[in-house]
Amino acid sequence: MEKVLGLAVVSSIFCVGSVVGKYVRGIVNTKEDWVFLTRFCFLTNFGRLDFKFRYPKARCCQNILLYFDDSSQWPAVYKRPDKDCYQKEAVLRPANNQVINLTTDYKWSGCTVEVEGDEETLSCVGGRSFRSVRERWWYIALSKCGGDGLQLEYELKLSNGQSFWTQHFSADEFGILETDITFLLIFAVVFSLSCYFAHNLKGRQLLHTTYKMFMTAAGVEVFSLLFFCIYWGLYAREGVGNDSLRMMGKLLFSVSFLIFLLMLILLGKGFTVTRARISHSGSVKLSIYMTAYTITYIILFIYEAEGKDWLVLRVELGVRWL
Template identity: 40%
Template structure:
């Protein structure tokens, strides 16, 4: 199941890396429509600027550049209004309508080409408003019967050249680059700590599968942040969006999130803490749940790429897949709570671990959906993206840091959950035993009794594990059928004990009165081999 998650998301990320779209919007628009949305940008007041270039044939009627701010956009976009009604929402006085002709407003000049005369327009526009606002840029040609035909290039900026965090970024994205850089550096340090702890645990034969999953989560999230740093750094430098790189980074973060939730639910069921294996029904339930969880994440990203309309300032979770993901996360929390409470009742010696584990990760499970809902309904659109980026990464790293503290190996850590060595396999026969240092898992060939073997998911050296098990066991070797070797004597038939008749033939003859001959009389004693001796041992 874990391999399926990794392969699926890596494949999807490699596909997504092939696509990238520029924020410097450029294109050749040909349509029969008289009104067309181009792009959007969140401009700062008195610092936001738009540099444009337009070129279109004069045989088309005058084409206008239309600038809608956020309060008016909802009335114009996808409302069924005609071209004239959409243009009437704007003010000529506030320069929200820029005619692209020789009127002087659009700064256009005529150009003679082989196929006729064109208008070529170049200008720099500065935006002034009471606050940072979303501005939506569209083209209109309400008096034409042909529609729109125009070549365009738009460059939207906030601030002057050299302002790395502001110049090319929309106002809602100003601090995303320093945020992802900060969390990337934090995860580099966290990864080093986890690796050091993992080494200590491996030397003590306590490097369990769940901790390996935790390390995988750390490095997957760290690599996702690394891709985001690259993407946002290139965007801040060139002004072109690195959509593919951003998407790949978020996919690695999603993979980390899926694996971490899986690890929490496995530990809530006692895996690697009070049991070495999962029952087959539980394994099937987990496999189905996390397959749906992974598929929903994939649908969420595909829905964003294919269905989301750039004319609407949407959050990634404002979709059916997003709502489904929130619901699945809460279902996972319910599963986590039920499993943990059952284990806490049946294994009371693990209270020091399970109580803080339950309290903190209940808060962690709910922090994600609460953050999503606040982002959708409370946070202003012009600050939402950078705020959500910071909060979501903070919630994630808090969950990882707490787990690192909870599982640190040390005499002072009463919450330390691992007391069973990796070479000790628990029996899954329905009668679970309290697993601690005084009551270790049973050792032997019991690992194939029930259910799949999750212990082998992250095994790096099977030979050492088998050697350790051979050294730990004190039981005699068995044959292929699981039977103990037969007791035999060199003079007895192979594979069985000598019968009573055979044994009696070896005894000396009795006297007439039924008494044994005297010890000194050796005439009646056979000169054969001495009676067979049997080496007694415990087969327990």
């Protein structure tokens, strides 16, 4: 376990890098005329979007589009290359104030003209409250149909009420932090008890390999949950989270799962229960299976980390995260 502790300490030192969360900041600079920014699931009466946008007045006029999860809205435009920018705007309902025109002509946008040297810049500061009969997904996009592309700096704060446990969380994320804390305490107790019994078994020379594997899996799982709790705790407090912490938690969870899986297979074959050794053919088959399983697991892990779906991990099409 000293090696596991060392790994966790070293990993925490290097946990810096990309920061993502429900305080979303970025720069859009693309030739596209319609770009997705982010999404959030708002509560029925507590949803709030606060925004800040800045862009050169010469690149006027750009719009913020607010789609919700009705079949006639976001599903009608998401991954629909057959629809152009105008058609994607046409599904919005003007009566719902779903288009924020980022100009001084639209008073609800909060736009003012700022002069910086020889360049005029539109600075827009404002917000929106969301009311609906149920929790609803909202998708935020940027558009400038028929123009010369998009150029804009943005900062978005998306929140659900003022509670520590809900403010910065999308409605689909409620309970994650509480659940992780609960399981961290449970696994910490399990690991502590396993260490106690391991001490007794060692004195009787009964500390078998499978039990050591169980201890290792439980210990790694504790560190995995610890990283998750730190990530979600920072997220709940500040609205941002260090994605490296979450990735480290997922990596440790994967290691714990694979160790536990191997332990179960060995126990299923009777290792340390009815036999002291695995046959040569059994060892070869087990090695091939675990190698194939681990490689597949790694591929899926990387595929998830490098996910291309806008709705899951990151924004592409010329959007650069800060």
